[in-house]
Amino acid sequence: MSLQDLLTVVPAGSDEADLVRSLDFGRLPRHVAVIMDGNGRWAQLRHKRRVEGHRAGIDAVRDTVETSARIGLEVLTLYAFSIENWKRPQSEVSTLMGLLKRYLRAELGTLLENDIRFQVLGRVHELPPDVQQELGRAQERTKGNGGLRFNIALNYGGRAEITDAVRSLFQELLQDGRDPSGIDEQALAAHLYTAGQPDPDLLIRTSGELRISNFLLWQIAYAEIWVTDVLWPDFRRRHLLQAIGDYQKRERRYGGITTTV
Ligand code: IPE
Ligand code: IPE
Ligand code: MG
Numbered sequence: 001m002s003l004q005d006l007l008t009v010v011p012a013g014s015d016e017a018d019l020v021r022s023l024d025f026g027r028l029p030r031h032v033a034v035i036m037d038g039n040g041r042w043a044q045l046r047h048k049r050r051v052e053g054h055r056a057g058i059d060a061v062r063d064t065v066e067t068s069a070r071i072g073l074e075v076l077t078l079y080a081f082s083i084e085n086w087k088r089p090q091s092e093v094s095t096l097m098g099l100l101k102r103y104l105r106a107e108l109g110t111l112l113e114n115d116i117r118f119q120v121l122g123r124v125h126e127l128p129p130d131v132q133q134e135l136g137r138a139q140e141r142t143k144g145n146g147g148l149r150f151n152i153a154l155n156y157g158g159r160a161e162i163t164d165a166v167r168s169l170f171q172e173l174l175q176d177g178r179d180p181s182g183i184d185e186q187a188l189a190a191h192l193y194t195a196g197q198p199d200p201d202l203l204i205r206t207s208g209e210l211r212i213s214n215f216l217l218w219q220i221a222y223a224e225i226w227v228t229d230v231l232w233p234d235f236r237r238r239h240l241l242q243a244i245g246d247y248q249k250r251e252r253r254y255g256g257i258t259t260t261v
Contacts, residue, residue: 006070010237019241023071024248029201031075032068032244033223035215036060038207038231045231051095056233058103065107067237069114069148071244075197076150077121079215083157097127100154101134108138115147121193122156123164149197156193158217165191194219202247204240206232224250 003025010016036057043053061078068076081096104118111118118138125132135154168191173180189195200216203223210227212220226243228235251258 005072006067009070016238016241019238019245022245023241025072027248028071028073029224029244029247030073030198031077031200032073032202032204032240033077033079033200033216033220034064035079035203035205035213036232036235037205037209037213039233041207042231042233050092053231053233054092054096054099058099060232060235061103062107063236064240065116065148065150066110066114067240068150069116071240073148075200076148077153077194077200077216078151079153079156079213081122081154081156082214083123083155083160084214086155097131100152101131104134104138108141111138111142111150112145115145116142117145117147117149118142119149119151121151121153121161123160124155126155151194151197153215156215158212158214161193161216162188162218164193165189189218192218199223202226202243204228204243206230206235222252222254224252 003020003023006020007017010020039053039057040050041053042056043050046052064078065076080100085096086093110116120135120139124135127135165188169183169188170180172178172191173183194216199219199221200223203216203220203225205211205225205227208227208229216223224247226246228239228243230239
């Protein structure tokens with residue numbers, strides 16, 4: 001996937017085509033993470049129920065996954081449901097779970113065709129059994145794929161993830177009779193849900209909120225943050241391209257001096 005691949009789906013001569021051409025495909029972010037926010041507000045603006053916003057958000061998910069694969073990103077992580085989201089009305093939660101199940105069923109073929117590897121980040125065992133089954137199937141069927149790694153953060157909390165990682169690391173040390181004084185950042189990172197994946201370079205949040213909401217707390221240490229007022233159901237390819245274009249203009253320093261992306 002590449003510039004040419006993207007240009008096949010972008011209307012010739014459009015602003016989007018200009019955006020694509022302005023990108024430096026040699027300096028793409030390896031990992032893009034997205035806080036998909038604003039579904040409720042999108043619905044409210046249209047005098048619809050909140051769940052209609054979630055339903056409409058599926059199109060944005062499809063578009064973002066497809067574009068990420070075409071661009072040639074290594075990893076895309078979408079934040080779909082936080083541990084704190086269980087506080088919402090039960091009817092909203094069950095609609096969200098149902099939508100997820102349907103999405104996975106409908107999209108599995110596309111994921112396979114496009115060599116996309118699907119993975120869930122979060123406390124999967126606490127999800128309803130039918131959802132777990134669907135997630136397990138999609139993970140199993142796509143595990144050999146070598147293209148885009150597509151993570152969905154589900155029943156995910158950044159603090160919960162770090163807590164789980166510490167617990168699992170300690171269990172390993174105890175089993176092996178090793179001394180905890182040897183623990184370093186790499187050892188802890190190897191027990192996170194994202195073990196083996198690069199940290200996000202670019203973190204996108206839709207609908208204007210300037211907060212992290214417990215997302216990938218460990219991994220975003222040096223991510224570049226891009227916030228848009230666009231509500232998630234309206235988020236499309238051009239917004240992702242814009243975010244990547246802006247990212248490429250940033251100067252990443254990692255605490256040092258003058259390093260560009
Ligand atoms: C994001 O949209 C989707 C989830 C958190 C599941 P919201 O449902 O949070 O929408 P707003 O923020 O209320 O507009
Ligand atoms: C963050 O959005 C979680 C997801 C996008 C899944 P929220 O809408 O739950 O976050 P807050 O409550 O505005 O911080
Ligand atoms: Mg929200």
